[in-house]
Amino acid sequence: MRIAILGTGMVGRALAEGLAAAGHDVVIGTRDPDETMGRTEPDRMGNPPFPQWHAGHADIELAAQTDVGSDAEVVVNATSGAATLEALEAVGEEALGGKPLVDVANPLEFSTGRLALFTPSTDSLAERIQRTFPDARVVKALNTMNASVMISPSDLPGDHLVPIAGDDEEAKATVRSLLADLGWREEQVLDLGALTAARGMEAWLLLWIDLLQTLGTPQFNLSLSRR
Amino acid sequence: MRIAILGTGMVGRALAEGLAAAGHDVVIGTRDPDETMGRTEPDRMGNPPFPQWHAGHADIELAAQTDVGSDAEVVVNATSGAATLEALEAVGEEALGGKPLVDVANPLEFSTGRLALFTPSTDSLAERIQRTFPDARVVKALNTMNASVMISPSDLPGDHLVPIAGDDEEAKATVRSLLADLGWREEQVLDLGALTAARGMEAWLLLWIDLLQTLGTPQFNLSLSRR
Numbered sequence: 001m002r003i004a005i006l007g008t009g010m011v012g013r014a015l016a017e018g019l020a021a022a023g024h025d026v027v028i029g030t031r032d033p034d035e036t037m038g039r040t041e042p043d044r045m046g047n048p049p050f051p052q053w054h055a056g057h058a059d060i061e062l063a064a065q066t067d068v069g070s071d072a073e074v075v076v077n078a079t080s081g082a083a084t085l086e087a088l089e090a091v092g093e094e095a096l097g098g099k100p101l102v103d104v105a106n107p108l109e110f111s112t113g114r115l116a117l118f119t120p121s122t123d124s125l126a127e128r129i130q131r132t133f134p135d136a137r138v139v140k141a142l143n144t145m146n147a148s149v150m151i152s153p154s155d156l157p158g159d160h161l162v163p164i165a166g167d168d169e170e171a172k173a174t175v176r177s178l179l180a181d182l183g184w185r186e187e188q189v190l191d192l193g194a195l196t197a198a199r200g201m202e203a204w205l206l207l208w209i210d211l212l213q214t215l216g217t218p219q220f221n222l223s224l225s226r227r
Numbered sequence: 228m229r230i231a232i233l234g235t236g237m238v239g240r241a242l243a244e245g246l247a248a249a250g251h252d253v254v255i256g257t258r259d260p261d262e263t264m265g266r267t268e269p270d271r272m273g274n275p276p277f278p279q280w281h282a283g284h285a286d287i288e289l290a291a292q293t294d295v296g297s298d299a300e301v302v303v304n305a306t307s308g309a310a311t312l313e314a315l316e317a318v319g320e321e322a323l324g325g326k327p328l329v330d331v332a333n334p335l336e337f338s339t340g341r342l343a344l345f346t347p348s349t350d351s352l353a354e355r356i357q358r359t360f361p362d363a364r365v366v367k368a369l370n371t372m373n374a375s376v377m378i379s380p381s382d383l384p385g386d387h388l389v390p391i392a393g394d395d396e397e398a399k400a401t402v403r404s405l406l407a408d409l410g411w412r413e414e415q416v417l418d419l420g421a422l423t424a425a426r427g428m429e430a431w432l433l434l435w436i437d438l439l440q441t442l443g444t445p446q447f448n449l450s451l452s453r454r
Contacts, residue, residue: 112349114423121336121344121433160452163434192437196341200434206348207390207427210419211451220453224438225387227446 001178004029004068006087007078008036008050009043010147011104015078016060018151022181027061029068029091036062069095074102074174075136081107081118081125085132097135100171102178103198104142104150106205115209117202126165126198137171139164140198141179144208146218153183153221160221163190165197228405231256231295233314234305235263235277236270237374238331242305243287245378249408254288256295256318263289296322301329301401302363308334308345308352312359324362327398329405330425331369331377333432342436344429353392353425364398366391367425368406371435373445380410380448387448390417392424 002025005012012028020026030036030050039049047053054062069075069091079087084105088096107125109118119125126140141164142150149156162184166172172191179189192201204222212218230246232239233256240255247253257263257277266276274280281289296302296318306314311332315323334352336345346352353367368391369377376383389411393399399418406416419428431449439445 109348114349114426116426117348120347121430122339122341156452156454158452163437165437190438190441192441197437199341199343200437203348203430203433206430210390210392210424210427211417214417214419215451215453217453220451223450223452224442224447225383225385225450226442226444226448227383 001025001073002071003027003074003076004072004091005076005078006065006091007080009045009078009080010047011150012078013053014147014151015076015104017057018182019178020057020060024181027063027068027072029063029065029087031065031087031090033062033064065090066092072099074100074178076102076104077129078104081105084125084129088129088133093133093135096133099136100168100174101129101133101136101138102142102175103129103138103140106143106202108205115206117206119202121199121203124196124198124202126195126202130167130195137166137168138195139166139168139171139175140195140201141175144201144204145221149219149221151182153188156219156221158223159188160223161188161190163192163197163201163222165192165195165201167195228252228300229298230254230301230303231299231318232303232305233292233295233318234307236272236305236307237274238377239305240280241374241378242303242331244284245409246405247284247287251408254290254295254299256290256292256314258292258314258317260289260291292317293319299326301327301405303329303331304356305331308332311352311356315356315360320360320362323360326363327395327401328356328360328363328365329369329402330356330365330367333370333429335432342433344433346429348426348430351423351425351429353422353429357394357422364393364395365422366393366395366398366402367422367428368402371428371431372448376446376448378409380415383446383448385450386415387450388415388417390419390424390428390449392419392422392428394422
């Protein structure tokens with residue numbers, strides 16, 4: 001499948017690597033490819049500059065956001081939540097129409113000193129995207145875990161989970177198949193129903209950040225104990 | 228220990244039963260004991276009327292909120308989130324001073340058609356309680372699961388978790404001991420640190436409600452898969 005991934009950070013890189021390794025034709029979309037390829041310093045999260053990563057992943061194309069949408073069969077939003085709508089505007093409403101749009105981003109707000117969400121609990125970033133691009137088929141997925149877990153689920157023991165949510169069943173089926181390509185077993189995928197469930201999936205980040213602090217590692221994931 | 232539990236719903240009843248069974252001296256506080264003991268209809272959650280439950284738990288005292296605080300060594304808030312501050316006002320600032328106040332409530336907002344929180348992601352009910360009663364020693368605990376799981380953790384398999392948060396270490400130690408009385412093993416208690424972590428613990432409810440819908444049972448709890 002031709003997959004366009006928006007975002008050059010850890011999440012975009014990890015998903016590009018994982019999906020390319022599964023045989024997909026992956027292009028990463030960025031605002032200005034020349035600027036991105038000219039970076040020499042680690043990004044603000046401390047990740048190596050993009051060109052350094054890209055040198056080891058030459059099979060993955062880099063292109064302008066404005067150019068990646070029309071050929072893509074699936075679009076993955078791996079931008080930061082604050083940059084999401086602008087990036088999707090650049091891809092364009094027409095290019096997004098009718099396609100699965102996998103929203104991996106979170107509406108994180110860093111300005112308050114402690115992680116918060118810029119959406120209220122009556123809304124979610126995924127729903128905002130869906131309202132802004134009504135013809136896209138938005139599926140929330142993979143936003144609930146660290147990038148390394150997304151593409152290496154077998155690194156963690158047991159039936160830990162990847163919740164998904166969306167209003168379009170066909171788009172969710174496509175996402176399920178991409179998750180399988182990344183190594184997720186069927187019983188690990190938990191379909192929470194309509195896109196409104198993205199509210200809880202995004203709110204989980206508020207707990208996730210404290211779990212990260214407490215455990216001292218991002219190598220964990222949501223699991224459920226059930227009878 | 229003398230423990231005052233505020234709230235006559237499923238959570239208050241379950242905790243009263245569990246803590247009394249562990250040998251504690253438990254009193255349930257309600258606004259108007261005569262009114263509560265005069266109820267003949269199931270409550271709005273469909274639970275049997277309080278007198279019917281109380282008939283099987285005669286060792287558990289029922290008293291006015293205004294009367295339960297001064298003798299108590301620990302106060303447990305098991306009211307609905309919307310009723311919490313009023314109930315605690317009735318107990319009284321002086322009676323709450325210096326004591327562990329275990330906050331099991333959630334800031335649930337039902338008016339929007341779908342479960343939401345009445346606190347923003349920069350705040351929590353537990354922190355509001357702490358700000359309103361600065362001399363109480365608020366510990367957030369047990370709000371992340373169904374009432375039956377709170378008092379029967381061994382009904383579910385594995386090391387599922389009860390996160391706790393609070394600014395007072397001594398109060399947290401008391402809560403740990405009460406959790407042990409309820410059957411929680413030490414490795415199941417996850418101290419997330421300061422009371423600000425209550426934000427994530429309460430936000431979890433937004434995901435919990437969709438998990439409830441999807442799984443079709445409240446007999447589940449948060450667990451983590453980790454390396």
